[in-house]
Amino acid sequence: MKIDTKYHGEIEVNQEETLIFEQGIPGFIEEKRFIMLPLPENEWFQILQSTKTPQLGFVVTDPFIFLKEYDFVLEQGSVDLLENPSDKEVKVFSILNIKEPLHLSTANLQAPIIINLSNNKAKQVILNNTTYQTKHLIFVQPEDTDKKG
Incomplete structure (x- = not known):
């Protein structure tokens, strides 16, 4: 199937x-279907792209x-929803907030995305x-160059 995407155009x-x-993503409860796309020239990051809304794509990574x-331990309700x-x-993936410069980028570790690879159910x-x-x-912060060692 063809979809329009935020970072890759029509693919x-x-x-x-x-x-x-099945329950959408918090803040986007109507968005139920996503595809994982590679981020060109970067093996650490991917795009979690809505198949319905072209401008809805999250940069994600393996935390x-x-x-x-x-x-962390998943609550039983989440395990059940993912079909055990x-x-x-x-x-497991974390949604990133990419900043300039890149070393200021952050990951949402409080709300991970969990994917059951056997049935593609996610939450x-x-x-x-x-x-x-x-x-x-997510990146080790550079040493303060004004500090004396």
């Missing part, structure tokens, strides 16, 4: 790769690339009782 996508967000100790995937069937979950933030810096 052909495989309908079998469509991710189904474990930037924060190895990232860890095994650990090997789950992929953005809100983690409660956590210290994770919605604007977590």
